[in-house]
Amino acid sequence: MARKIFTGARIFDGQRFHDDRALIVSDGRVEAIIAGNDLPDGEHIALEGGVLSAGFIDAQVNGGGGRMLNDEPSAASMYMIAAGHRPYGTTALLPTLITDTSTATAAAVEAAKDAVTSNKGVAGLHLEGPHLAPARKGAHLAELMRPVEDADVKALISAKQSIGTLLVTMAAEQVTPRQVRELSEAGVTVSIGHSDCTSEAAEERFDAGARGVTHLFNAMSQLGHRAPGLVGAAIDHPSVWCGIIADGHHVDPKALRTALRAKRGEGRLFFVTDAMSLVGSERDSFTLNGRTVRRERGGFCSKLVLSDGTLAGSDVDMASTIRYGVTYLDLSLAEALRMATLYPARFLHLDDRGHLVPGARADLVHLTDDIKVTRTWISGEAA
Template sequence: MSDRFALTGARIFDGDDWHDNAALVVNGDVVEAILPAGALPSGVTPVDTGGGLLAPGFVDIQVNGGGGVMLNDHPDVASIETICRAHAPFGTTALLVTLITDTPAITTAAITAGTEAAREKVAGFLGLHLEGPHLSIARKGAHDPALIRPMTDADQAALIGLRRDLPVLLTTIAPESVDVSRVTALAKAGVIVSLGHSDTGYETANAFAVAGATVVTHLFNAMSQIGNREPGLAGTAIDVGSLSAGIIADGIHVHPATMILALRAKQGPGKIVLVTDAMATIGTDMTSFTLNGRTVYRKDGSLRLADGTLAGADLDMISAVRFVHRVVGLELAEALRMASLYPAQAIGQAHRLGRFANGTAADIVGLTDELDVSGVWIGGEKVFAA
């Protein structure tokens, strides 16, 4: 295919508005323009999509695994490539591979793999999300409590150093384990700080937002809840406009009515964004896997430890989009924004991801009218065709 081509025959959503009878012009690895279908310039190869719709590729800021592997169990570049490939057929064109709280040795290996994947420009790899180990044991979820610990000067310095080697670095921390001054230092260095796995109250959570935290990890899960006299971290995420918040839209982690209430109440400019919190099962028929030496069982759409604790999600991004559109009742455009534009904004990448405009990444998902994925392009290269 020519380096300059145009996808035609589909309705186009550019991240803000819809375009009918239009063509999406791609030049190399970037979007050039959206033009009337009958007004393509010479030298542009038309490619008929056969109908459906085109939208900016999905951006997932919390992906623990896929294709049968977990970063925790296989912290190497090959696993990062496998995870990215596994999520592409579900519309995800950029993701943060996530490391769940682990030993210092595993963490070091994962960081090394992440920096090498960035150097090799692994397709779909956007950076790392280090979820822990600086969390609250009271809200540990599936994290091994023996590995949770406070952040030290050395930890802070390592995160700041790592940020220089990655396009995006996000870390989930709990105020119980991190001094607020560290958040300011991390944010100034370009590390995205997310609050999660915490039993903290509104006053403290708001102070951390003022200090530089800008994201909340999987809203309503593993955090203090909204009460009549204490809004908790969940209430802070909704009330404080500078915070974006990930949400797992599988109908298991958060009730649809709770999602509706949160979406109605969320103060901006921060948004609620879709995350999968996906594990090794995505793209496979496996029924179990291990996490920190413990077996996680796949059954009835959920992933759980032997004691019933939820351990990530058996969720892909297009399923999350369909859920918030069909079950929660959002307009399709807003559901798509929650999977692309809003997460891109949350991690400071909206200049190139989450929308179609001159110079943005040619990361594209093609969908049928039934919202099945028909094709995926990363950097102008087609990586999946149904």
């Protein structure tokens, strides 16, 4: 693969900006960031201002490009979802299966085994259910929810060994600390979510190895001054990472700003979209588990609701969440970019993604000064 030299844009390496520099890519990986006055031979890609960053990483994507993973849990669906989000800067994502039958779950696992080898933007799989709490079901089907059994632990560990990156969302009520420890020690990333647990129950699972919390504030026990709930435990625990949906509908910006200021330790808040199939589509409705989800336009972006008004995922893309972070959450552009790149990469142990350092994958996005995506590259190839 020929060397590529990217010039003309500010380069964000995951920690800081580089001005008047060039990004050198060789064999699909970052070679160096160098001064722009002594460039090596190779294919020159001249960018007209803006920012060149690592591509966005989304750990929770139910659908996109007109397809929901639950509709057809296949590798083809995963590619379609990834392609639907690529125009918005996402170069790696976890297709997400929400609570469904064991047959659908098994099909999603098999599909992911193939999809992760394709270099088409599928980085792993997220199973959001069926081990959730009916009391905090959100838009999931409560009748399919159940506790984790030891056979499930074995199946998930086997799936992780085949897929590589496997994220599972579980309610604290449905999984024991011993099961969390066994999963975590085998490399499965456990996230607590859709849970009505106490802060003490959450902390037990965090201490056992649960690494994250799924869409902080949504579908979980809230922060009270005597009962901190899952929200309070997640913000206070130093090792826990928290996905957030920044779309103007799921969480009030005052709550997100408070959480951003309060979060302590290595664990950080990072952006997820929780996107549904309508992202990138002009359609105004789709079907989820036999129920109609409709798009209500207005606000920072549209929202998606069931007939009873329950939020059903989001209609936001990752570039929009970065704009939201800068506009409404008092984030610097650097921190907003980290929340879409470096932080999700660290959470998922995708160590060669999310930053532009020598040896990292050359998954790239070019943004205008007003945070609109112009182009993307996967392993240095235009995507």
